[in-house]
Amino acid sequence: MTSHQRNQSRAKRHARVQQLLKRFGLKNCEHTPIGSQTITGLSRGEKKRLTIACELLTDPPVMFCDEPTTGLDSFTACEVMKCLKGLARDGKIVVCTIHQPATWVYQMADRLVLLCQGRVAYEGPDLQHYKYQCPLTILSLQQSSKLPKSPSLRSSRSENSRKTVRRSWLFQFQTLVARGLVQISRRKRYIAARLALTVLVSWFLGMVYLQVPIHKDHLLGIKGVVFAALQMNNILYMMPSLISFWEDYPVVVREYQSNMYSASAYFMARSLTDSILHLIFPIIFFNIIYFMIGLPVTFKAISTFLVMCVAMSMIITSLSHAVVSLCGDVTISMSVAPLISVPVMVFGGFLITVDAVPWYYKPLSYISWYHYAFEAIMTALFEDHGKIEGCSPNFTMFLPTQLNFECSTGLQFIKDQDFDVSNFWWDFGAVGLILAFWNVFGLVAFVCTVRRWS
Structure with a gap:
């Protein structure tokens, strides 16, 4: 690899990070420590969005999000779900498990699977005619017309279930x-x-x-x-x-x-x-x-x-x-x-x-x-x-x-x-x-x- 190629690769990596920071609204806290119980850092919503952004660095074709809105207020939860919905529009499959989601969360999903006591209680595009209150919902955010455009999804068909790290x-x-x-x-x-x-x-x-x-x-x-x-x-x-x-x-x-x-x-x-x-x-x-x-x-x-x-x-x-x-x-x-x-x-x-x-x-x-x-x-x-x-x-x-x-x-x-x-x-x-x-x-x-x- 030549010096020019290495510099170009580094520039692309930096551009990718900056793109994710802007997309998930993290640009204003770019240099803020994540924080802990004793160190003040990012808010809960920012930590959730940062976690999702980190997962996207390797460009996975499918994302499984376990209760992405838990512990967040309605506004922050909405921001997180908007980010996930945006990923679906770009051609990724996003699967979320949420306990008793709000109505606006239902409306974001393209497909719903409701589980009650470990069994499928409902599976379909919406809940318009379904009245049963169910504790666990699986939301699938996907845009089928755009799926072929995802390079990670196309390449995953010929790869093993675990991708190898490409960098030396x-x-x-x-x-x-x-x-x-x-x-x-x-x-x-x-x-x-x-x-x-x-x-x-x-x-x-x-x-x-x-x-x-x-x-x-x-x-x-x-x-x-x-x-x-x-x-x-x-x-x-x-x-x-x-x-x-x-x-x-x-x-x-x-x-x-x-x-x-x-x-x-x-x-x-x-x-x-x-x-x-x-x-x-x-x-x-x-x-x-x-x-x-x-x-x-x-x-x-x-x-x-x-x-x-x-x-x-x-x-x-x-x-x-x-x-x-x-x-x-x-x-x-x-x-x-x-x-x-x-x-x-x-x-x-x-x-x-x-x-x-x-x-x-x-x-x-x-x-x-x-x-x-x-x-x-x-x-x-x-x-x-x-x-x-x-x-x-x-x-x-x-x-x-x-x-x-x-x-x-x-x-x-x-x-x-x-x-x-x-x-x-x-x-x-x-x-x-x-x-x-x-x-x-x-x-x-x-x-x-x-x-x-x-």
Whole structure:
């Protein structure tokens, strides 16, 4: 495809969107958020018309509208029905189910099917001679003389019941990423709250461990703050990721049913846009806590600590997406996600060393991303550190947790945690593999769930 063709195609798409906005009277609210229970946005009538307009993006030959006038006042309901009637005049078949419609709604229909207790009570062009009050009416708005002019109707005769998405996967991905960035830019209050929480938590930890020196009396504190920094990812990112990912689930299912895009393109685009936030926040978290604590200012130590903070946040985000995709319910997901993250956190190397873990719990240590991140950071901080102040070569320090280590040099301190400096680059590789696993697992679970719901 040439550059001219791509630009022309983009212009046609934009023209199509503008046409639908004008047709359904949405031009004046083009840049208004849809809204929710807490965010003011479109009115009910505008949301109904927007839903219909979105379905028309793929040019379906037949439209089934389930109670399009429910919850609307008479004027708004009339506007919605006029839009549907206009679609019928353009050659589409529009089928509506309405409970006890008004007289003017009857008059718009070209064919009526009345159902009473699951049985057909009347079928015909009008209700002029039918007096029975029926609870459910099926209205068919169609202009038979114009039906052959609908290109989607002609092409549907030779296609399967589910049309395939015509755009390439890469185009879908790029478009969904752009939409995701727009959504992020509109969530200013949410971002501000997350930013405030990140700053508050990092400042609190920094004040607790303010300028802790590498000294015999503070080794346990340094271990604690490093592991606490990794652990904070659960508090800062898990629940927000679960809830925000679930909020868009109904919309995604509906758009997937309308063949707007593939499930895999949406999942990968959403993962990327969410990762942008969870890249910025860990960097802010790191800059506050690292320099408040006063840890060694070396390239290896700073870069390792920063990379592992970012990696932990992305793993938690990917884990949250995977759990929501697998469970298909946000309430269940809130219970399942901690059941996965907490055990691997316990065996991450701070509460108990790897060698001390019972054999039947060893697998949890080997799959613990906290273990690999903790080992890498401790290696980066202490590998090149010589004699630790306050220690003598033969001094042995006993801890309340019944662990003991020889307090002499930084390298010996690493060994006493059952860590191996030769595993430094393997730790990075293991964290990357775990991140890739949760992304792939989440992708497969999401695609399967969306297809099942469709």
